[in-house]
Amino acid sequence: xxxxxxxxxxxxxxxxxxxxxxxxxxxxxEQGRVVSVGDGIAWISGLxxxxxxEIILLGDxxxxxxxxxxxxxxxxxxxxxxxxxxxxTVAYLSGRRLGIGVGDDLIGRVVDPLGNPLDGRxxxxxxxxxxxxxxxxxxxxxxxxxRPLHTGNKIVDTLIPIGKGQRQLIIGDNGxxxxxxxxxxxxxxKGKNVLCVYVLIGQxxxxxxxxxxTLRRAGxxxxxxxxVAEATAMPGLKYLAPFSGCxxxxxWTWQGRDTLVVYDDITTHARTYxxxxxxxxxxxxxxxxxxxxxxxxxxLLERSTCLAPDHGGGSMTAxxxxxxxxxxxxxxxxTNLISITDGQIYLDQALFARGFLPAIDITRSVSRIGxxxxxxxxxxxxxxxxxxYLQFLELEVFTRFGSKLEASMEAxxxxxxxxxxxxxxxxxxxxxxxxxxxWLVAYNEGLLDGRDAEAVRKDLQALRRGAxxxxxxxxxxxxxxxxxxxxxxxxxxxxxxx
Numbered sequence: 465x466x467x468x469x470x471x472x473x474x475x476x477x478x479x480x481x482x483x484x485x486x487x488x489x490x491x492x493x494e495q496g497r498v499v500s501v502g503d504g505i506a507w508i509s510g511l512x513x514x515x516x517x518e519i520i521l522l523g524d525x526x527x528x529x530x531x532x533x534x535x536x537x538x539x540x541x542x543x544x545x546x547x548x549x550x551x552x553t554v555a556y557l558s559g560r561r562l563g564i565g566v567g568d569d570l571i572g573r574v575v576d577p578l579g580n581p582l583d584g585r586x587x588x589x590x591x592x593x594x595x596x597x598x599x600x601x602x603x604x605x606x607x608x609x610x611r612p613l614h615t616g617n618k619i620v621d622t623l624i625p626i627g628k629g630q631r632q633l634i635i636g637d638n639g640x641x642x643x644x645x646x647x648x649x650x651x652x653x654k655g656k657n658v659l660c661v662y663v664l665i666g667q668x669x670x671x672x673x674x675x676x677x678t679l680r681r682a683g684x685x686x687x688x689x690x691x692v693a694e695a696t697a698m699p700g701l702k703y704l705a706p707f708s709g710c711x712x713x714x715x716w717t718w719q720g721r722d723t724l725v726v727y728d729d730i731t732t733h734a735r736t737y738x739x740x741x742x743x744x745x746x747x748x749x750x751x752x753x754x755x756x757x758x759x760x761x762x763x764l765l766e767r768s769t770c771l772a773p774d775h776g777g778g779s780m781t782a783x784x785x786x787x788x789x790x791x792x793x794x795x796x797x798x799t800n801l802i803s804i805t806d807g808q809i810y811l812d813q814a815l816f817a818r819g820f821l822p823a824i825d826i827t828r829s830v831s832r833i834g835x836x837x838x839x840x841x842x843x844x845x846x847x848x849x850x851x852x853y854l855q856f857l858e859l860e861v862f863t864r865f866g867s868k869l870e871a872s873m874e875a876x877x878x879x880x881x882x883x884x885x886x887x888x889x890x891x892x893x894x895x896x897x898x899x900x901x902x903w904l905v906a907y908n909e910g911l912l913d914g915r916d917a918e919a920v921r922k923d924l925q926a927l928r929r930g931a932x933x934x935x936x937x938x939x940x941x942x943x944x945x946x947x948x949x950x951x952x953x954x955x956x957x958x959x960x961x962x
Contacts, residue, residue, distance in 0.1 A: 494513055494514075496555040496556075497509060497555060500551055501551060507540075508520060509538075511557060513557060516530055518530045518557065523553050529700065534745075541699065542698055542700055561595050562596050564711055571689055572689070574676060576697070576701060598711075600763070605772055607773070612626070613627060616896075617649070618889055618895060619829075619887050623853075624824070625835055628837065631781075633807065634808070635788060636812065643675070644822070646785060651684050653684075654684060659688075660689070661710075661713045661725045664728055665702055667728070668694070702733065703733065718776060719778060722781075727764075729786060730761065730797070731785075737760060738754065753797075782805075784801060786801050806831070808829060810824065811825065821889065842900055842901055845901065856876060856879070856880025882913065896932065898938060899927060901945060902949050909950075926953060926955070
């Protein structure tokens with residue numbers, strides 16, 4: 465006899481009402497059996513009516529998800545597996561699609577891709593339930609990206625801006641600081657009414673614990689949910705993790721709230737999908753990835769959007785992280801994601817080794833739509849800085865040959881070296897927008913020219929204190945900013961001289 469687990473999970477009153485309406489009658493149901501099981505998948509025969517993405521209930525208490533339909537068998541990925549699961553176990557159709565509980569009760573929690581708690585606390589009490597895999601919002605309910613999402617990073621907020629509803633790729637080699645940049649962005653959302661979902665895919669438990677502790681110390685768990693599929697988790701859970709995180713954020717987005725989702729990282733997700741596809745005998749394509757790997761990631765990232773005011777006006781910003789090998793951005797998965805997203809932030813291992821942190825390569829980083837959402841005053845001040853910096857990098861190559869340069873060229877190189885020193889930033893130290901405005905005005909007015917590295921750092925500290933204490937807004941007039949910045953620097957240098 466097959467028991468419906470949903471009926472047992474209902475409140476007693478609901479169960480009583482269900483029993484009252486129960487009527488005896490002939491019921492036909494399909495019963496299959498597990499043919500083989502291993503490596504996180506199970507082949508099942510005898511379920512001809514099974515459909516894609518349907519949950520299969522197994523007699524030992526395990527659950528599986530239909531992932532592949534063959535002529536005489538069903539290929540499934542295991543969601544829950546008991547020690548008693550083996551060939552011959554009875555299988556039933558559930559008629560349900562996979563979903564996850566959503567709502568404010570999950571804020572500050574650490575859950576697996578099925579919504580089960582991993583933080584040692586009681587199970588969350590979600591206010592609603594949503595399917596994991598749904599269609600992306602149609603074009604008629606979307607709006608233009610018009611509001612900035614501030615990361616607290618000097619380079620990103622001024623030169624590679626991100627807007628709410630944008631999909632910005634973070635790309636670089638292992639150990640170049642990709643996760644650190646994403647964590648800093650999450651921390652910077654404190655007090656900005658942005659709910660964050662951080663998805664950790666296939667990472668070691670030590671890395672998961674480190675991320676959790678960093679967010680806890682910064683007070684970011686007050687508005688952040690962690691969705692974790694550890695390296696030891698079943699492949700099916702690692703495959704579902706980004707869809708679970710997206711679903712959590714999507715529920716808040718349709719309530720008219722702003723959300724941020726970090727997928728750390730999509731490379732591991734692609735490898736897991738390749739593993740499952742090969743085990744289920746799907747034909748391999750380039751680099752043994754299945755042919756629909758591009759569709760898989762575009763289906764996920766297209767759900768990030770900015771909704772029109774008539775539909776709540778919420779937004780979901782996505783920061784997918786992808787890992788490269790030896791800086792090779794033209795490999796299969798990075799190329800796919802670059803073409804799907806609205807820009808990329810490229811972190812260079814060589815810059816990291818030289819101590820330029822964060823190691824963002826401005827020459828290969830771009831934001832395709834974030835400039836339209838950038839604060840107008842900051843956009844105006846930063847207008848020529850990126851071009852001037854790129855020209856400085858080209859000129860700097862000639863200095864390695866010891867050639868004599870014109871005075872104007874030397875001045876441009878000194879300005880570029882000054883800007884490079886300004887753009888350095890420590891980890892876990894997101895900066896307010898008013899400070900960005902302050903240093904941009906100081907740099908453009910030449911108030912930092914001729915200062916050595918140590919003096920520039922002290923000047924920047926003075927500008928940050930002044931910006932935080934003055935109450936000036938980014939929208940304050942430029943003349944007001946210029947006078948305030950000059951006064952802060954004069955006061956700092958007078959104190960230093962005294």
